[in-house]
Amino acid sequence: MALVEAEGVHVRFGDRVVLEEINLSVNEGELHGIMGPNGAGKTTFFNTLTGRVKPNRGRIRLNGEDVAGLSPHAIARKGLARSFQIMTLFNDFTAQENVMVALPAYRARGFDVRRAVAGDASFSDEANEVLASVGLAGKAGISAKLLSYGERRALEIAVALAQRPRVLCLDEPTSGLGTDGTLRLAELIGSLKGKLTIVAVEHDMRFLFSLADRISVIHWGQVVARGTPRELQENAWVKRSNLGSFG
Amino acid sequence: MTGTSSDARLITPTMIAAWLVLATVPLWISKVGLYPYIGVEILIWSIYALAFNLVLGVSGLPSFGHGAFFGIGAYAFGLTQFNVAANLWVCLIGATLAGAVAGLLVGLFIAHRRGIYFALLTIAFGQIFWTISVKSHSITGGEDGLLNIVRLPVNLGVVAFDISDNDSLYYFVLAVFAVVAVVLWRLVNSPYGRLLSAIRQSEVRTAHLGYNVWLYKLSIIVISAGFSGFAGGLFAMAQRSAFPDVMNLAQSGLVVMMTLVGGGLVSFWGPVIGVIVFLTARDVIGAMTNAWMLYFGTMFVLLVLFRPDGIAGAFKLLVERWKARGATPSLSSAPRSG
Amino acid sequence: MFDLLPHLLNGLVLGLLLALIALGFMLIVGLMEQINLAHGSLFALGAYLALALTGPNPPLPSDLAALWLQVPLGWRYGIALIVAPCLAGIVGIAVEFCMRRTYGSDPLYGLLLTFGVALVLEEVLRLTWGTRDHVLPIPQSMSGGFIFGDLIWSTYRFYAAGMAAVVIGLVWLFIEKTPYGAMIKAGAHDSEMVRALGVNLSKLRLGVFMLGTMLAAFAGIVVAPIWGIRPHMGVDAVVPAFLIIVLGGVGSFWGAVIASLLVGLAVGVSGAYASEWSLLSMYLLLVAVVSFRARGLFGKKSMLEV
Numbered sequence: 001m002a003l004v005e006a007e008g009v010h011v012r013f014g015d016r017v018v019l020e021e022i023n024l025s026v027n028e029g030e031l032h033g034i035m036g037p038n039g040a041g042k043t044t045f046f047n048t049l050t051g052r053v054k055p056n057r058g059r060i061r062l063n064g065e066d067v068a069g070l071s072p073h074a075i076a077r078k079g080l081a082r083s084f085q086i087m088t089l090f091n092d093f094t095a096q097e098n099v100m101v102a103l104p105a106y107r108a109r110g111f112d113v114r115r116a117v118a119g120d121a122s123f124s125d126e127a128n129e130v131l132a133s134v135g136l137a138g139k140a141g142i143s144a145k146l147l148s149y150g151e152r153r154a155l156e157i158a159v160a161l162a163q164r165p166r167v168l169c170l171d172e173p174t175s176g177l178g179t180d181g182t183l184r185l186a187e188l189i190g191s192l193k194g195k196l197t198i199v200a201v202e203h204d205m206r207f208l209f210s211l212a213d214r215i216s217v218i219h220w221g222q223v224v225a226r227g228t229p230r231e232l233q234e235n236a237w238v239k240r241s242n243l244g245s246f247g
Numbered sequence: 248m249t250g251t252s253s254d255a256r257l258i259t260p261t262m263i264a265a266w267l268v269l270a271t272v273p274l275w276i277s278k279v280g281l282y283p284y285i286g287v288e289i290l291i292w293s294i295y296a297l298a299f300n301l302v303l304g305v306s307g308l309p310s311f312g313h314g315a316f317f318g319i320g321a322y323a324f325g326l327t328q329f330n331v332a333a334n335l336w337v338c339l340i341g342a343t344l345a346g347a348v349a350g351l352l353v354g355l356f357i358a359h360r361r362g363i364y365f366a367l368l369t370i371a372f373g374q375i376f377w378t379i380s381v382k383s384h385s386i387t388g389g390e391d392g393l394l395n396i397v398r399l400p401v402n403l404g405v406v407a408f409d410i411s412d413n414d415s416l417y418y419f420v421l422a423v424f425a426v427v428a429v430v431l432w433r434l435v436n437s438p439y440g441r442l443l444s445a446i447r448q449s450e451v452r453t454a455h456l457g458y459n460v461w462l463y464k465l466s467i468i469v470i471s472a473g474f475s476g477f478a479g480g481l482f483a484m485a486q487r488s489a490f491p492d493v494m495n496l497a498q499s500g501l502v503v504m505m506t507l508v509g510g511g512l513v514s515f516w517g518p519v520i521g522v523i524v525f526l527t528a529r530d531v532i533g534a535m536t537n538a539w540m541l542y543f544g545t546m547f548v549l550l551v552l553f554r555p556d557g558i559a560g561a562f563k564l565l566v567e568r569w570k571a572r573g574a575t576p577s578l579s580s581a582p583r584s585g
Numbered sequence: 586m587f588d589l590l591p592h593l594l595n596g597l598v599l600g601l602l603l604a605l606i607a608l609g610f611m612l613i614v615g616l617m618e619q620i621n622l623a624h625g626s627l628f629a630l631g632a633y634l635a636l637a638l639t640g641p642n643p644p645l646p647s648d649l650a651a652l653w654l655q656v657p658l659g660w661r662y663g664i665a666l667i668v669a670p671c672l673a674g675i676v677g678i679a680v681e682f683c684m685r686r687t688y689g690s691d692p693l694y695g696l697l698l699t700f701g702v703a704l705v706l707e708e709v710l711r712l713t714w715g716t717r718d719h720v721l722p723i724p725q726s727m728s729g730g731f732i733f734g735d736l737i738w739s740t741y742r743f744y745a746a747g748m749a750a751v752v753i754g755l756v757w758l759f760i761e762k763t764p765y766g767a768m769i770k771a772g773a774h775d776s777e778m779v780r781a782l783g784v785n786l787s788k789l790r791l792g793v794f795m796l797g798t799m800l801a802a803f804a805g806i807v808v809a810p811i812w813g814i815r816p817h818m819g820v821d822a823v824v825p826a827f828l829i830i831v832l833g834g835v836g837s838f839w840g841a842v843i844a845s846l847l848v849g850l851a852v853g854v855s856g857a858y859a860s861e862w863s864l865l866s867m868y869l870l871l872v873a874v875v876s877f878r879a880r881g882l883f884g885k886k887s888m889l890e891v
Binding site for chain 2: 107
């Protein structure tokens with residue numbers, strides 16, 4: 001059964017149509033890639049999916065429930081987490097604290113003013129576990145702004161993972177990473193595959209084709225092609241537009 | 248509050264040291280040529296500035312209308328005393344509630360805003376309350392103010408203290424300040440306080456983590472307004488009167504200025520440092536020249552330009568440099584892992 | 586219904602004056618997304634400088650002063666209308682130079698810087714001219730009153746409203762019809778694009794800030810004969826200007842003008858029924874509009890909201 005489903009999603013900014021008609025479905029446990037040229041509406045689709053942009057029409061269903069038009073926090077609580085292309089970490093926090101505030105246990109105590117956060121092992125242990133899972137085990141106490149670029153990218157994903165989501169949305173996760181960094185990230189995302197449903201917007205073809213179960217190509221605000229990586233490489237439209245080339 | 252981690256301690260050595268120093272103030276204050284009353288003023292404004300900094304420094308919401316909550320607390324203290332009960336605790340609760348209710352009212356209109364619109368709307372709401380207080384002669388006494396407010400005795404059930412003279416009032420306000428400081432310190436370091444800091448750093452991210460950012464912002468506006476009202480109540484009692492001018496734009500700006508001068512953006516204690524520096528400078532420079540605002544204003548401009556983190560920020564930098572100097576040799580021998 | 590007419594007319598005049606006061610503030614907040622809290626002090630500065638130029642005690646050596654006082658008041662007033670804003674513009678340039686240090690950091694710092702400047706300016710005014718009220722002398726031909734519909738009207742109010750309308754028109758022409766205006770409009774939303782157009786952004790900011798302060802000072806001179814001159818006159822005038830910007834929407838020229846007229850009419854008409862509370866009507870208008878339209882009447886999304 002489809003866990004994430006977009007049906008006829010249409011978004012306008014003023015008189016500019018950004019998303020004409022998006023139809024998409026992602027099965028439970030699938031890694032679904034989204035690609036397309038710049039300005040095709042990928043990021044807008046992502047923002048619509050996660051509640052930042054309200055669609056003018058159309059439905060977005062999460063586990064069968066219509067979530068279109070809900071606020072970002074309501075959608076997040078339904079089990080959808082996202083990373084950001086332009087990293088939005090809490091720069092004044094340590095890596096550990098960045099992850100802590102994302103934990104469901106922390107969220108449940110968001111209005112708690114009686115105890116201090118520091119020294120509360122119920123948060124820090126779980127946060128350290130998540131940090132270790134993305135390879136940041138030794139960095140817990142370091143301020144986010146002092147981490148290296150690659151480490152910050154990993155932390156970006158750790159924050160999303162800490163939400164214990166059913167669906168993880170990654171917006172250009174390799175953006176700005178070198179070959180090494182991309183390889184390490186592919187390894188990390190590969191290890192998550194099957195454990196949770198992932199939707200990834202990505203422009204690095206090699207990365208996407210090696211990881212994704214299925215890929216949708218968005219262009220002119222529509223899904224113009226979809227299929228497994230192998231099918232897409234044979235797709236006439238993709239060939240013509242050079243999107244599928246590994247050049 | 249840019250502190251990279253929360254502090255688990257309920258009471259810190261800094262607090263105890265500060266209280267001990269503050270407790271000796273009435274013994275020497277007249278000898279250094281200051282009026283004893285300035286101590287009371289400093290403590291009350293410190294409570295106000297700490298409450299204000301919950302909004303500005305902790306949550307990153309630039310409020311330029313906080314004077315309204317302080318002023319409403321002051322009026323509420325007087326009006327409760329005249330019309331409800333001449334009991335200190337009842338009056339202080341009245342002041343706090345009045346501030347909080349006003350905060351809720353304003354918050355409902357501005358909690359979903361940020362940046363420029365937030366700042367402009369707080370100015371507007373500050374002016375609304377100021378206009379009302381000036382024009383409602385029958386309730387607030389208009390420009391003449393609300394007079395004849397009495398310093399009520401501190402009734403603790405078994406014993407009652409009289410606080411009508413400045414020294415005993417000072418010790419009462421010091422006790423209150425100590426309690427408020429502990430409460431706010433814990434609040435800032437709690438999950439709630441750290442979330443407010445997260446909202447300041449990235450509202451968008453916090454929302455996507457599943458937090459109802461609006462509710463958090465609204466709640467901190469209410470809490471901050473409540474404590475500001477509480478401080479206003481104390482102020483009315485100390486001054487034995489309540490006037491509309493604490494609510495105007497310039498006065499609302501002053502608390503922003505004090506908070507910033509002290510370093511409220513980087514330190515919990517910044518607002519208190521700012522209040523001490525501002526009020527002492529007012530009395531010391533003000534005794535020498537009536538152009539003291541010119542000097543203080545110039546100093547403030549220079550501070551914003553060259554030391555935007557305020558006194559606490561400059562102090563932190565100094566400490567870091569001093570530490571770094573001591574640590575240099577070991578750094579070169581140990582390979583850095585990051 | 587006819588007895589409402591004078592209030593409507595008063596409201597309209599007030600609206601034009603408010604628009605004039607808000608204009609410079611609007612330009613700065615529109616292009617630079619900076620709240621200039623010193624706007625009110627610059628407004629007051631303009632009035633005081635005009636007072637120095639037209640009043641009985643010009644700041645000149647005694648023989649020169651005597652000579653200057655020989656010049657007819659009408660001429661001195663006209664010269665003050667031009668010279669005082671230029672002098673204020675120099676102050677504006679100095680403020681902008683200071684403000685450069687705050688670009689790129691939190692806009693809060695720009696706001697605080699201008700708050701500090703406002704404190705200093707207001708204190709300078711107080712030290713130079715004292716705390717008492719002053720009256721700005723105006724030429725005979727503009728003062729006095731006339732009778733219309735059984736009521737006495739002050740002639741100067743209409744001259745003031747006329748000057749306001751002319752300046753509003755000129756600023757509009759400047760924004761719409763000159764290349765500088767196009768850059769200002771682009772810069773309001775997209776400093777990237779301004780750079781792409783090959784415009785020197787720092788010069789543009791300097792120019793706009795100077796223009797904004799000159800307009801503030803000009804408004805001060807025009808309004809001074811009506812509201813009087815005192816050190817804190819700026820605050821009384823500038824708070825409505827802040828409200829107008831929120832009401833009209835940040836970055837919208839016509840939004841600000843229409844909002845000014847609405848505020849003027851609201852204050853004028855409510856003054857007919859409850860003159861004590863007429864100022865409150867403008868706040869209530871603001872609250873009403875902003876609750877329904879988050880960015881004011883014509884506001885666009887500001888980068889400061891993100």
